[in-house]
Amino acid sequence: MESSELKRSKDSVNSCESARRSSFPDEVLERVLSLLKSHRDRSSVSLVCKDWYNAERWSRTHVFIGNCYSVSPEIVARRFPRIRSVTLKGKPRFSDFNLVPENWGADIHAWLVVFAAKYPFLEELRLKRMAISDESLEFLAVSFPNFKALSLLSCDGFSTNGLAAIATHCKNLTELDIQENGIDDIGGSWLSCFPESFTTLEVLNFANLTSDINFDMLEKLVGRCKSMRVLKLNRSVSLEQLQRLLVNAPQLAELGTGLFSQELTIREYEELESALSNCKNMHTLSGLWDATGMYLPALYLACTHLTFLNLSYAALQSVELAKLLAHCPQLKRLWVLDSVEDKGLEAVGLNCPLLEELRVFPADPFDNEIVHGVTEAGFVAVSFGCPRLHYVLYFCRQMTNAAVATIVQNCPDFTHFRLCIMNPGQPDYLTNEPMDEAFGAVVKTCTKLQRLSVSGLLTDLTFEYIGRYAKNLETLSVAFAGRSDWGMQCVLGGCPKLRKLEIRDCPFGNAALLSGLEKYESMRSLWMSACNVTMNGCRLLAREMPRLNVEARGGMPHHLSLLSEMLGTRQTENY
Amino acid sequence: MEVGLKMALKGGGGGDHVGGCEKEKMGFEETELRLGLPGGGGEGGEVVRKRGFSETVDLKLNLSSKQDTSGIDPIDEKVTGLNKEKNLLLSAIDPAKPPAKAQVVGWPPVRSFRKNMLAAGSQKSSSDESSGEKVAFVKVSMDGAPYLRKVDLRMYTSYHQLSDALAKMFSSFTIGNCGSQGVKDFMNESKLMDLLNGSDYVPTYEDKDGDWMLVGDVPWEMFVESCKRLRIMKGTEAIGLAPKAVEKCKKRS
Numbered sequence: 001m002e003s004s005e006l007k008r009s010k011d012s013v014n015s016c017e018s019a020r021r022s023s024f025p026d027e028v029l030e031r032v033l034s035l036l037k038s039h040r041d042r043s044s045v046s047l048v049c050k051d052w053y054n055a056e057r058w059s060r061t062h063v064f065i066g067n068c069y070s071v072s073p074e075i076v077a078r079r080f081p082r083i084r085s086v087t088l089k090g091k092p093r094f095s096d097f098n099l100v101p102e103n104w105g106a107d108i109h110a111w112l113v114v115f116a117a118k119y120p121f122l123e124e125l126r127l128k129r130m131a132i133s134d135e136s137l138e139f140l141a142v143s144f145p146n147f148k149a150l151s152l153l154s155c156d157g158f159s160t161n162g163l164a165a166i167a168t169h170c171k172n173l174t175e176l177d178i179q180e181n182g183i184d185d186i187g188g189s190w191l192s193c194f195p196e197s198f199t200t201l202e203v204l205n206f207a208n209l210t211s212d213i214n215f216d217m218l219e220k221l222v223g224r225c226k227s228m229r230v231l232k233l234n235r236s237v238s239l240e241q242l243q244r245l246l247v248n249a250p251q252l253a254e255l256g257t258g259l260f261s262q263e264l265t266i267r268e269y270e271e272l273e274s275a276l277s278n279c280k281n282m283h284t285l286s287g288l289w290d291a292t293g294m295y296l297p298a299l300y301l302a303c304t305h306l307t308f309l310n311l312s313y314a315a316l317q318s319v320e321l322a323k324l325l326a327h328c329p330q331l332k333r334l335w336v337l338d339s340v341e342d343k344g345l346e347a348v349g350l351n352c353p354l355l356e357e358l359r360v361f362p363a364d365p366f367d368n369e370i371v372h373g374v375t376e377a378g379f380v381a382v383s384f385g386c387p388r389l390h391y392v393l394y395f396c397r398q399m400t401n402a403a404v405a406t407i408v409q410n411c412p413d414f415t416h417f418r419l420c421i422m423n424p425g426q427p428d429y430l431t432n433e434p435m436d437e438a439f440g441a442v443v444k445t446c447t448k449l450q451r452l453s454v455s456g457l458l459t460d461l462t463f464e465y466i467g468r469y470a471k472n473l474e475t476l477s478v479a480f481a482g483r484s485d486w487g488m489q490c491v492l493g494g495c496p497k498l499r500k501l502e503i504r505d506c507p508f509g510n511a512a513l514l515s516g517l518e519k520y521e522s523m524r525s526l527w528m529s530a531c532n533v534t535m536n537g538c539r540l541l542a543r544e545m546p547r548l549n550v551e552a553r554g555g556m557p558h559h560l561s562l563l564s565e566m567l568g569t570r571q572t573e574n575y
Numbered sequence: 576m577e578v579g580l581k582m583a584l585k586g587g588g589g590g591d592h593v594g595g596c597e598k599e600k601m602g603f604e605e606t607e608l609r610l611g612l613p614g615g616g617g618e619g620g621e622v623v624r625k626r627g628f629s630e631t632v633d634l635k636l637n638l639s640s641k642q643d644t645s646g647i648d649p650i651d652e653k654v655t656g657l658n659k660e661k662n663l664l665l666s667a668i669d670p671a672k673p674p675a676k677a678q679v680v681g682w683p684p685v686r687s688f689r690k691n692m693l694a695a696g697s698q699k700s701s702s703d704e705s706s707g708e709k710v711a712f713v714k715v716s717m718d719g720a721p722y723l724r725k726v727d728l729r730m731y732t733s734y735h736q737l738s739d740a741l742a743k744m745f746s747s748f749t750i751g752n753c754g755s756q757g758v759k760d761f762m763n764e765s766k767l768m769d770l771l772n773g774s775d776y777v778p779t780y781e782d783k784d785g786d787w788m789l790v791g792d793v794p795w796e797m798f799v800e801s802c803k804r805l806r807i808m809k810g811t812e813a814i815g816l817a818p819k820a821v822e823k824c825k826k827r828s
Contacts, residue, residue: 097681180688208688312689365685395683422683479682
């Protein structure tokens, strides 16, 4: 501790003693609380007493707002005067699947205006499912001289011109993380807007932009940003260019390659292999567009310490995957396409004993003719080989109750279980029964379960199980399931920790909707679309719960779509 | 608390639980979201509502024209009528039946972004292979060789030149003897068989029709136009292509 801080503490101790207000100096309390990072812990702390509430609000530097409609920026600024970092989430998750109308809202601009006035020293902004325009990006770029980190995920409304503004004006930028967004990619010239004197970039992710960038400028940028640890390129960067970049940035910890397919001479191949293996810190690898068995071996030496491998843009076959995984013994997280099939997943079970997270995406999700992909056998194989598995996202075309029972027996520690049987309402393909027992097994066995997505043919029994057993469940996604209001009522009546519930195409109506009045107070959001809820049901709900933010929209044939954003009435829940 | 509804509840009356409300006039668009937050909200500890109930009800209810008769008109619906309406609705839809296999909006729940990225991949590679005006890049693979190559056919003017170039890229082989016009004699099947049996490797190509043909069956210019991809096959495997090659040759002449 510096002497000035000691002095401050002493002064406050003196003043406290003289005021006989508190035996615990504010500054010390603030100092201690500043070590608290979790926003939930902070919320708890703020409830202890008035002194603690104040100490907490003065010491907080990061605020997380899970639903941008739950609170106003003015309120946030009034309560927390010293914020340097903001995370904001906007639209309901189903907006990712085109279920939310355009121009729904979640616009960042009003927030930025308040921040510019109240938080001129803002350093970080992380947005998910927000609408952000180029004007807003420009406003951001010029309003905050200390601005360091911008992360955009699933946002829309902006173009590469907005990125140009950021690159031009943010002199202290350390992070530019443009993940999957609805961005209008006009061209790659934004990258060239970083000034030649600029050297502070540590994270650069433009993997999901499509336009070509000026490689020369990129090479120079990477060359002079010696602290760069995350670099995720887009398709336009070739293997040869990748090699040139890596030679100047062996310190990279996370690499997203560009296109992983190009004719190379033997010498070029060896240079690439060498450049990759020289990245001794590399723990995350992604990109790999169009990668085939041809050049994957170049990665082998680089994979020794890899913990996260994202192959979800490379349609590998099972043999190619198996060969690659033999070199990835430390793998904890793996994302693949279902082109690897069950055989590929068997290789996962054999080679990756430390695996904690597996995501299998469908290579051809919208083609009903396709019959290959992965089945229950692949999932079972992984569960036998990877007992530490706790996060799974699995798209498949067939599943059985018995298989899921086996899987959770092997891996009882699931925290996130997201199973998508792609044909809506499909039963157990062997017994032709509903998949109720599968999800029953999941909630009975996996006591730590926080997130669950269900699919297949499901009666109300599934929801009885969920309501009764899923004590730690926070997020539930339901589609084409259930038989009656009773199903939803079970969930709302059980699941003490439920925060987010999203439902589409289920026969749940007003009675179900209105059975959750008490529950909604502690939840972040509820979505219902193409269910049996009516406008009057919504009106009733809104009338009964005046503090709730209820939004309803008609238009679907047969029944109304109800789009609701609910907020907790306790302020602390929202942070 | 006062509640405002835009439309009068028709057929309402005494039993209507929304009694005591005023019927205000509002001009909100469908799903319009209010970002104007009530700034003068409560004290520090209180949560401020985003929008009053009166502002949130969506009132563009164009349902009657689009709906089945089994659908409900919520304007007429009373609170006490909920159960009845639920039954009506349930009879209209059998939830046990999965929807038809037509494309369902937003299903499976794959981010449209991811869908586009995968589609972009396949599109891009196919456009790479189609011949442009100036260049005619085709992929060349050789059975047993680990590396794919690409050649620009327009850089060569004859099979001989192509043969030389390929020989440099891969281990040696020959296209074989060509006739006086630089074109193989494909008219005689047995002669062709002999030729193929004698070679270790034989170049084949995929033409515009998607057929795999033996290189050298057509004049050079025609070959450049129609060749989509090259594959250097083992001679013994290429024998299977011989009859097709002969047939196609005969058809052309």
